[in-house]
Amino acid sequence: MLFRTINKISNGKKHDHLINLHLSHKIIGIFSFLLVCTIFSVLFFFDYTKKVTVYGQLKNKNGTISVVTRNPGIIKKVYVKNGQYVEKGDPLVEINDDTLLAENLSLSSVKLDRIEQEIESIDIEVDKLKHGNKVESEISFTKLSLLNKEVDVFERQYSMMKERLEITKEKLKIYETLSGKNYISKMQLLNEKDAYRALNSSLLDLENKISSTRSTIIERNLSNRSRIIDYESDIEKYKRLRIDASLRLSDLILSNMEVVRSPVSGIIYNFDISLGNKVGGQILLNVVPTGSDLEAHLYISDSIISNIDAEQEVQLRYNAYPYQDHGSFLGVINYVSAAPMFNGDERELSFINNKHGSYYKAIASVVNDDVINLSPGMTFEASVSLKTKKLYQWLM
Numbered sequence: 174m175l176f177r178t179i180n181k182i183s184n185g186k187k188h189d190h191l192i193n194l195h196l197s198h199k200i201i202g203i204f205s206f207l208l209v210c211t212i213f214s215v216l217f218f219f220d221y222t223k224k225v226t227v228y229g230q231l232k233n234k235n236g237t238i239s240v241v242t243r244n245p246g247i248i249k250k251v252y253v254k255n256g257q258y259v260e261k262g263d264p265l266v267e268i269n270d271d272t273l274l275a276e277n278l279s280l281s282s283v284k285l286d287r288i289e290q291e292i293e294s295i296d297i298e299v300d301k302l303k304h305g306n307k308v309e310s311e312i313s314f315t316k317l318s319l320l321n322k323e324v325d326v327f328e329r330q331y332s333m334m335k336e337r338l339e340i341t342k343e344k345l346k347i348y349e350t351l352s353g354k355n356y357i358s359k360m361q362l363l364n365e366k367d368a369y370r371a372l373n374s375s376l377l378d379l380e381n382k383i384s385s386t387r388s389t390i391i392e393r394n395l396s397n398r399s400r401i402i403d404y405e406s407d408i409e410k411y412k413r414l415r416i417d418a419s420l421r422l423s424d425l426i427l428s429n430m431e432v433v434r435s436p437v438s439g440i441i442y443n444f445d446i447s448l449g450n451k452v453g454g455q456i457l458l459n460v461v462p463t464g465s466d467l468e469a470h471l472y473i474s475d476s477i478i479s480n481i482d483a484e485q486e487v488q489l490r491y492n493a494y495p496y497q498d499h500g501s502f503l504g505v506i507n508y509v510s511a512a513p514m515f516n517g518d519e520r521e522l523s524f525i526n527n528k529h530g531s532y533y534k535a536i537a538s539v540v541n542d543d544v545i546n547l548s549p550g551m552t553f554e555a556s557v558s559l560k561t562k563k564l565y566q567w568l569m
Contacts, residue, residue, distance in 0.1 A: 188281075223559045229471040231539070231551045238437050242268060245453030246431065248446060257445050259435045260462070266446070266457060269430040292418045299411045301497040306404045313397050320390050327383045334376050341369045424561060437462050442550035461549040468503050471535040471555050472514075477532045480559035481509055487537055488556040494545050501556065502545075504537035 250267035252261060345365050351364040436462055444458035469489060473481055488501040513531035537555075539547065 183222075187450060190291070191517060197425075220528055221255050221546040224556055225477055225559060227471050227473050227557055228554050229469050229478075229555055230548055231467050231547060231553070232470050233461040233549050234468045237442075237461050238439070239456045239459060240265060240433060240436065240458050241456055242431070242432055242452050242454060243384075244268070245451070248448055248450045249563065250454060251429075251448055253441045253444065253458075255442050257441045258463075259438065259441060261435055261438045263435045265433045265435055267430065267432050291364050292415055295411050295415045297541070298406065302404065302407055302411070306400075309400060310397075313393060313400075317393055317397075320386055320393070322388045322406060323388070324383060327379055327386065329351050331376065331379045331383060333370065334379060337359075337368070338372050338376055339449060341365075343368050345568055347458060371485070433457065437458055440548055442548075467539050467547055467549060469553065469555070471489065471506070471537060472532045473509075473535055473557075475513060475531045476531065477557075478509070480533070481533075481535055481557065482505065483507055483509055485558070488555045489537075489539070491547070491553045491558070493551050503540040504555065505540070506535050506537045508536040510534045527558040 246268035248266055249269050250266045252266065259265070348357060348362050348365045351357045352359060439460040439462040442459055442461060443456075446452065446457055469487075471487070483505045483506055487504045487506060489504045490496040490500070490501045510533045513533055
Protein backbone atom coordinates (compact mmCIF):
# COMPACT_ATOMS: atom_id res chain seq x y z
CA MET A 174 0.00 0.00 0.00
CA LEU A 175 2.75 2.36 0.93
CA PHE A 176 4.55 1.74 -2.37
CA ARG A 177 1.40 2.39 -4.35
CA THR A 178 0.79 5.63 -2.52
CA ILE A 179 4.36 6.87 -3.19
CA ASN A 180 4.06 5.91 -6.84
CA LYS A 181 0.85 7.91 -7.23
CA ILE A 182 2.42 10.96 -5.67
CA SER A 183 5.44 10.69 -7.98
CA ASN A 184 3.26 10.42 -11.07
CA GLY A 185 1.27 13.52 -9.99
CA LYS A 186 4.43 15.63 -9.68
CA LYS A 187 5.58 14.65 -13.17
CA HIS A 188 2.21 15.65 -14.57
CA ASP A 189 2.37 19.07 -12.87
CA HIS A 190 5.90 19.65 -14.17
CA LEU A 191 4.80 18.95 -17.73
CA ILE A 192 1.92 21.40 -17.40
CA ASN A 193 4.24 24.15 -16.01
CA LEU A 194 6.76 23.60 -18.80
CA HIS A 195 4.03 23.89 -21.41
CA LEU A 196 2.80 27.16 -19.87
CA SER A 197 6.38 28.61 -19.82
CA HIS A 198 6.82 27.89 -23.50
CA LYS A 199 3.55 29.64 -24.25
CA ILE A 200 4.50 32.72 -22.18
CA ILE A 201 7.94 32.95 -23.85
CA GLY A 202 6.32 32.64 -27.25
CA ILE A 203 3.79 35.36 -26.46
CA PHE A 204 6.51 37.65 -25.03
CA SER A 205 8.73 37.06 -28.08
CA PHE A 206 5.83 37.83 -30.39
CA LEU A 207 5.02 41.03 -28.52
CA LEU A 208 8.71 42.02 -28.56
CA VAL A 209 8.95 41.47 -32.33
CA CYS A 210 5.76 43.46 -32.83
CA THR A 211 7.11 46.29 -30.66
CA ILE A 212 10.43 46.40 -32.52
CA PHE A 213 8.59 46.28 -35.82
CA SER A 214 6.29 49.12 -34.74
CA VAL A 215 9.21 51.23 -33.54
CA LEU A 216 11.17 50.64 -36.72
CA PHE A 217 8.32 51.18 -39.18
CA PHE A 218 5.81 53.47 -37.44
CA PHE A 219 7.80 55.76 -35.08
CA ASP A 220 9.50 58.97 -36.34
CA TYR A 221 13.00 59.83 -35.12
CA THR A 222 14.92 63.09 -35.48
CA LYS A 223 18.65 62.52 -35.46
CA LYS A 224 20.95 65.19 -34.00
CA VAL A 225 24.58 65.73 -34.94
CA THR A 226 27.28 68.09 -33.74
CA VAL A 227 28.98 70.41 -36.23
CA TYR A 228 31.65 73.01 -35.65
CA GLY A 229 31.73 76.67 -36.50
CA GLN A 230 33.06 80.14 -35.85
CA LEU A 231 31.58 83.60 -35.26
CA LYS A 232 32.24 86.17 -37.97
CA ASN A 233 31.36 89.74 -38.74
CA LYS A 234 28.11 90.01 -40.68
CA ASN A 235 29.31 92.90 -42.82
CA GLY A 236 32.67 91.34 -43.61
CA THR A 237 36.14 92.08 -42.28
CA ILE A 238 39.06 94.20 -43.37
CA SER A 239 42.13 92.20 -44.37
CA VAL A 240 45.51 93.80 -43.67
CA VAL A 241 48.15 92.90 -46.27
CA THR A 242 51.89 93.65 -46.38
CA ARG A 243 53.12 95.79 -49.25
CA ASN A 244 56.70 94.53 -49.30
CA PRO A 245 58.41 91.28 -48.32
CA GLY A 246 60.34 91.33 -45.07
CA ILE A 247 60.71 90.00 -41.55
CA ILE A 248 58.42 90.79 -38.61
CA LYS A 249 60.59 92.88 -36.29
CA LYS A 250 57.96 94.12 -33.86
CA VAL A 251 54.40 93.11 -32.97
CA TYR A 252 52.06 95.65 -31.37
CA VAL A 253 48.76 93.72 -31.16
CA LYS A 254 47.21 90.34 -30.39
CA ASN A 255 43.98 88.53 -31.21
CA GLY A 256 40.89 90.06 -29.61
CA GLN A 257 42.58 93.43 -29.03
CA TYR A 258 40.74 96.65 -29.89
CA VAL A 259 42.63 99.13 -32.09
CA GLU A 260 41.93 102.63 -33.35
CA LYS A 261 42.32 103.62 -36.98
CA GLY A 262 45.99 104.33 -37.65
CA ASP A 263 47.32 102.34 -34.69
CA PRO A 264 50.53 100.38 -35.48
CA LEU A 265 50.02 96.63 -35.90
CA VAL A 266 53.42 95.24 -36.88
CA GLU A 267 56.80 96.51 -38.03
CA ILE A 268 58.47 94.81 -40.99
CA ASN A 269 61.96 95.17 -42.43
CA ASP A 270 64.60 93.14 -44.17
CA ASP A 271 68.13 93.54 -42.75
CA THR A 272 69.77 92.49 -46.03
CA LEU A 273 67.63 94.85 -48.08
CA LEU A 274 68.16 97.60 -45.52
CA ALA A 275 71.96 97.25 -45.74
CA GLU A 276 71.90 97.22 -49.56
CA ASN A 277 69.66 100.27 -49.82
CA LEU A 278 71.62 102.21 -47.21
CA SER A 279 74.82 101.44 -49.11
CA LEU A 280 73.25 102.67 -52.36
CA SER A 281 71.88 105.75 -50.60
CA SER A 282 75.04 106.64 -48.68
CA VAL A 283 75.89 109.54 -51.04
CA LYS A 284 72.40 110.94 -50.66
CA LEU A 285 72.61 110.42 -46.92
CA ASP A 286 75.93 112.32 -46.72
CA ARG A 287 74.53 115.14 -48.85
CA ILE A 288 71.54 115.61 -46.54
CA GLU A 289 73.77 115.50 -43.45
CA GLN A 290 76.07 118.14 -45.02
CA GLU A 291 73.03 120.23 -45.85
CA ILE A 292 71.90 120.09 -42.22
CA GLU A 293 75.43 120.99 -41.08
CA SER A 294 75.61 124.01 -43.43
CA ILE A 295 72.19 125.16 -42.21
CA ASP A 296 73.43 124.99 -38.61
CA ILE A 297 76.53 127.04 -39.59
CA GLU A 298 74.38 129.69 -41.28
CA VAL A 299 72.14 129.87 -38.24
CA ASP A 300 75.20 130.32 -35.98
CA LYS A 301 76.47 133.11 -38.25
CA LEU A 302 73.09 134.74 -38.25
CA LYS A 303 72.88 134.60 -34.48
CA HIS A 304 76.43 135.96 -34.09
CA GLY A 305 75.80 138.77 -36.60
CA ASN A 306 72.57 139.66 -34.89
CA LYS A 307 74.34 139.75 -31.54
CA VAL A 308 77.08 142.08 -32.87
CA GLU A 309 74.60 144.33 -34.64
CA SER A 310 72.44 144.44 -31.53
CA GLU A 311 75.44 145.49 -29.41
CA ILE A 312 76.50 148.19 -31.90
CA SER A 313 72.96 149.44 -32.24
CA PHE A 314 72.54 149.52 -28.49
CA THR A 315 75.81 151.48 -28.10
CA LYS A 316 74.83 154.01 -30.79
CA LEU A 317 71.37 154.46 -29.31
CA SER A 318 72.90 154.98 -25.86
CA LEU A 319 75.23 157.66 -27.25
CA LEU A 320 72.41 159.38 -29.11
CA ASN A 321 70.23 159.37 -25.98
CA LYS A 322 73.12 160.88 -23.98
CA GLU A 323 73.62 163.48 -26.73
CA VAL A 324 69.96 164.44 -26.54
CA ASP A 325 70.24 164.76 -22.77
CA VAL A 326 73.24 167.13 -23.18
CA PHE A 327 71.44 169.14 -25.87
CA GLU A 328 68.33 169.43 -23.70
CA ARG A 329 70.35 170.69 -20.73
CA GLN A 330 72.09 173.20 -23.00
CA TYR A 331 68.76 174.19 -24.45
CA SER A 332 67.32 174.79 -20.97
CA MET A 333 70.28 176.93 -19.93
CA MET A 334 70.27 178.87 -23.23
CA LYS A 335 66.56 179.50 -22.94
CA GLU A 336 67.09 181.01 -19.50
CA ARG A 337 69.88 183.23 -20.92
CA LEU A 338 67.58 184.25 -23.77
CA GLU A 339 64.89 185.29 -21.30
CA ILE A 340 67.46 187.34 -19.35
CA THR A 341 68.77 188.90 -22.57
CA LYS A 342 65.21 189.72 -23.61
CA GLU A 343 64.56 191.52 -20.32
CA LYS A 344 67.90 193.30 -20.64
CA LEU A 345 67.02 194.38 -24.17
CA LYS A 346 63.79 195.94 -22.92
CA ILE A 347 65.73 197.90 -20.33
CA TYR A 348 68.22 199.06 -23.01
CA GLU A 349 65.36 200.21 -25.23
CA THR A 350 63.91 202.25 -22.32
CA LEU A 351 67.31 203.76 -21.52
CA SER A 352 67.96 204.54 -25.20
CA GLY A 353 64.63 206.38 -25.41
CA LYS A 354 65.78 208.59 -22.55
CA ASN A 355 69.23 208.96 -24.10
CA TYR A 356 70.94 207.29 -21.15
CA ILE A 357 72.81 204.92 -23.52
CA SER A 358 73.97 205.25 -27.06
CA LYS A 359 72.23 203.71 -30.04
CA MET A 360 75.32 201.62 -30.67
CA GLN A 361 74.94 199.89 -27.28
CA LEU A 362 71.29 199.15 -28.07
CA LEU A 363 72.23 197.67 -31.46
CA ASN A 364 74.90 195.52 -29.85
CA GLU A 365 72.40 194.18 -27.34
CA LYS A 366 69.90 193.45 -30.13
CA ASP A 367 72.63 191.58 -32.04
CA ALA A 368 73.45 189.55 -28.92
CA TYR A 369 69.75 188.65 -28.49
CA ARG A 370 69.38 187.62 -32.12
CA ALA A 371 72.57 185.53 -31.99
CA LEU A 372 71.41 183.79 -28.80
CA ASN A 373 67.96 183.16 -30.29
CA SER A 374 69.56 181.75 -33.46
CA SER A 375 71.76 179.44 -31.36
CA LEU A 376 68.67 178.29 -29.46
CA LEU A 377 66.89 177.49 -32.73
CA ASP A 378 69.95 175.57 -33.95
CA LEU A 379 69.97 173.61 -30.72
CA GLU A 380 66.24 172.80 -31.14
CA ASN A 381 66.96 171.49 -34.63
CA LYS A 382 69.82 169.35 -33.31
CA ILE A 383 67.55 167.90 -30.60
CA SER A 384 64.81 167.24 -33.15
CA SER A 385 67.26 165.69 -35.62
CA THR A 386 68.84 163.47 -32.95
CA ARG A 387 65.42 162.28 -31.77
CA SER A 388 64.47 161.50 -35.37
CA THR A 389 67.70 159.52 -35.70
CA ILE A 390 66.83 157.57 -32.52
CA ILE A 391 63.35 156.80 -33.86
CA GLU A 392 64.80 155.70 -37.21
CA ARG A 393 67.36 153.49 -35.51
CA ASN A 394 64.65 151.91 -33.32
CA LEU A 395 62.56 151.23 -36.40
CA SER A 396 65.62 149.86 -38.16
CA ASN A 397 66.37 147.62 -35.20
CA ARG A 398 62.79 146.34 -35.15
CA SER A 399 62.93 145.65 -38.87
CA ARG A 400 66.29 143.91 -38.44
CA ILE A 401 64.91 141.78 -35.59
CA ILE A 402 61.89 140.84 -37.72
CA ASP A 403 64.18 139.89 -40.61
CA TYR A 404 66.42 137.96 -38.24
CA GLU A 405 63.49 136.01 -36.77
CA SER A 406 62.18 135.38 -40.28
CA ASP A 407 65.59 134.05 -41.37
CA ILE A 408 65.80 131.86 -38.27
CA GLU A 409 62.35 130.42 -39.02
CA LYS A 410 63.37 129.83 -42.64
CA TYR A 411 66.48 127.92 -41.55
CA LYS A 412 64.43 125.98 -39.00
CA ARG A 413 62.04 124.90 -41.74
CA LEU A 414 64.96 123.95 -43.99
CA ARG A 415 66.51 121.94 -41.19
CA ILE A 416 63.22 120.18 -40.39
CA ASP A 417 62.75 119.38 -44.07
CA ALA A 418 66.29 117.99 -44.32
CA SER A 419 65.81 116.00 -41.10
CA LEU A 420 62.54 114.53 -42.42
CA ARG A 421 64.22 113.56 -45.66
CA LEU A 422 67.00 111.94 -43.66
CA SER A 423 64.45 110.02 -41.55
CA ASP A 424 62.55 108.98 -44.68
CA LEU A 425 65.76 107.70 -46.20
CA ILE A 426 66.64 105.69 -43.09
CA LEU A 427 63.08 104.38 -42.65
CA SER A 428 62.41 103.76 -46.35
CA ASN A 429 63.30 100.09 -45.81
CA MET A 430 61.05 99.74 -42.79
CA GLU A 431 57.28 99.33 -43.06
CA VAL A 432 55.00 100.00 -40.12
CA VAL A 433 51.67 98.38 -40.91
CA ARG A 434 48.79 100.35 -39.41
CA SER A 435 45.14 99.54 -38.87
CA PRO A 436 42.91 100.87 -41.69
CA VAL A 437 39.85 101.05 -39.38
CA SER A 438 38.89 100.95 -35.72
CA GLY A 439 37.90 97.46 -34.63
CA ILE A 440 38.88 94.08 -33.14
CA ILE A 441 41.94 92.06 -34.25
CA TYR A 442 41.42 88.41 -35.16
CA ASN A 443 43.00 85.65 -37.30
CA PHE A 444 46.43 86.98 -36.33
CA ASP A 445 48.77 84.01 -36.19
CA ILE A 446 52.10 85.55 -37.22
CA SER A 447 54.93 85.79 -34.68
CA LEU A 448 58.08 87.84 -34.23
CA GLY A 449 60.76 86.83 -36.74
CA ASN A 450 58.33 85.33 -39.28
CA LYS A 451 59.09 86.07 -42.93
CA VAL A 452 56.16 87.65 -44.79
CA GLY A 453 55.55 89.01 -48.24
CA GLY A 454 52.36 90.19 -49.92
CA GLN A 455 50.13 88.08 -47.69
CA ILE A 456 47.24 88.69 -45.30
CA LEU A 457 48.67 89.39 -41.86
CA LEU A 458 45.43 89.63 -39.94
CA ASN A 459 41.82 90.75 -40.11
CA VAL A 460 40.13 93.67 -38.41
CA VAL A 461 36.44 93.54 -37.55
CA PRO A 462 35.05 97.10 -37.69
CA THR A 463 33.36 98.25 -34.48
CA GLY A 464 29.58 98.22 -34.30
CA SER A 465 29.24 95.22 -36.63
CA ASP A 466 26.68 92.44 -36.11
CA LEU A 467 27.87 88.84 -35.76
CA GLU A 468 26.72 85.68 -37.49
CA ALA A 469 27.57 82.00 -36.97
CA HIS A 470 29.40 80.18 -39.79
CA LEU A 471 28.78 76.43 -39.55
CA TYR A 472 30.98 73.98 -41.49
CA ILE A 473 28.93 70.93 -42.42
CA SER A 474 30.27 67.64 -43.77
CA ASP A 475 29.10 66.49 -47.18
CA SER A 476 27.66 63.35 -45.55
CA ILE A 477 24.85 65.31 -43.85
CA ILE A 478 24.48 68.49 -45.93
CA SER A 479 21.40 67.12 -47.71
CA ASN A 480 19.55 67.13 -44.37
CA ILE A 481 20.19 70.83 -43.64
CA ASP A 482 17.61 73.44 -44.62
CA ALA A 483 17.27 77.21 -44.32
CA GLU A 484 15.20 78.54 -41.38
CA GLN A 485 16.32 75.50 -39.36
CA GLU A 486 17.08 76.13 -35.70
CA VAL A 487 20.40 75.11 -34.13
CA GLN A 488 21.72 75.18 -30.56
CA LEU A 489 25.10 76.88 -30.20
CA ARG A 490 27.56 76.04 -27.42
CA TYR A 491 30.45 78.53 -27.35
CA ASN A 492 33.82 77.09 -26.35
CA ALA A 493 34.63 80.29 -24.46
CA TYR A 494 31.52 79.81 -22.29
CA PRO A 495 31.30 76.23 -20.94
CA TYR A 496 27.98 74.54 -21.68
CA GLN A 497 27.64 73.35 -18.07
CA ASP A 498 27.64 76.95 -16.78
CA HIS A 499 26.00 78.93 -19.58
CA GLY A 500 23.92 76.40 -21.51
CA SER A 501 23.28 76.67 -25.25
CA PHE A 502 22.07 79.59 -27.37
CA LEU A 503 19.60 79.66 -30.22
CA GLY A 504 20.62 80.22 -33.81
CA VAL A 505 18.60 80.14 -37.03
CA ILE A 506 20.14 79.00 -40.32
CA ASN A 507 19.39 81.50 -43.11
CA TYR A 508 21.86 80.36 -45.78
CA VAL A 509 23.29 77.03 -46.98
CA SER A 510 25.96 76.99 -49.67
CA ALA A 511 25.14 75.07 -52.85
CA ALA A 512 28.75 74.03 -53.47
CA PRO A 513 31.51 72.76 -51.20
CA MET A 514 34.27 75.06 -49.97
CA PHE A 515 37.33 75.46 -52.17
CA ASN A 516 40.88 74.63 -51.17
CA GLY A 517 41.59 78.32 -50.66
CA ASP A 518 39.02 78.38 -47.84
CA GLU A 519 40.88 75.74 -45.79
CA ARG A 520 42.14 78.44 -43.42
CA GLU A 521 38.58 78.81 -42.17
CA LEU A 522 38.59 75.13 -41.19
CA SER A 523 41.91 75.23 -39.34
CA PHE A 524 40.23 74.93 -35.93
CA ILE A 525 38.41 71.67 -36.89
CA ASN A 526 40.23 68.45 -35.99
CA ASN A 527 39.88 65.16 -37.92
CA LYS A 528 38.43 66.67 -41.08
CA HIS A 529 36.98 64.14 -43.52
CA GLY A 530 35.75 64.79 -47.05
CA SER A 531 34.54 68.16 -48.25
CA TYR A 532 32.62 70.76 -46.26
CA TYR A 533 29.76 73.11 -46.99
CA LYS A 534 29.15 76.42 -45.27
CA ALA A 535 25.89 77.37 -43.56
CA ILE A 536 25.28 80.78 -41.99
CA ALA A 537 22.99 81.26 -38.99
CA SER A 538 21.79 84.38 -37.23
CA VAL A 539 22.87 84.64 -33.59
CA VAL A 540 20.35 85.20 -30.79
CA ASN A 541 22.25 86.54 -27.79
CA ASP A 542 20.33 89.45 -26.20
CA ASP A 543 23.66 90.59 -24.65
CA VAL A 544 23.61 87.67 -22.19
CA ILE A 545 27.29 86.98 -22.92
CA ASN A 546 30.02 88.99 -24.59
CA LEU A 547 30.60 87.60 -28.08
CA SER A 548 33.37 88.58 -30.48
CA PRO A 549 34.48 87.50 -33.97
CA GLY A 550 36.69 84.43 -34.12
CA MET A 551 34.99 82.61 -31.23
CA THR A 552 34.50 78.93 -32.02
CA PHE A 553 31.49 76.85 -31.06
CA GLU A 554 29.79 73.45 -31.34
CA ALA A 555 26.32 73.43 -32.83
CA SER A 556 23.70 70.77 -32.22
CA VAL A 557 21.83 70.38 -35.53
CA SER A 558 18.66 68.35 -35.98
CA LEU A 559 18.59 66.38 -39.21
CA LYS A 560 15.38 65.52 -41.08
CA THR A 561 12.75 63.41 -39.32
CA LYS A 562 12.52 59.85 -40.71
CA LYS A 563 11.23 56.42 -39.74
CA LEU A 564 13.75 54.60 -37.60
CA TYR A 565 14.33 51.86 -40.17
CA GLN A 566 15.24 54.57 -42.76
CA TRP A 567 18.11 55.83 -40.54
CA LEU A 568 19.37 52.23 -40.26
CA MET A 569 19.38 51.54 -44.00
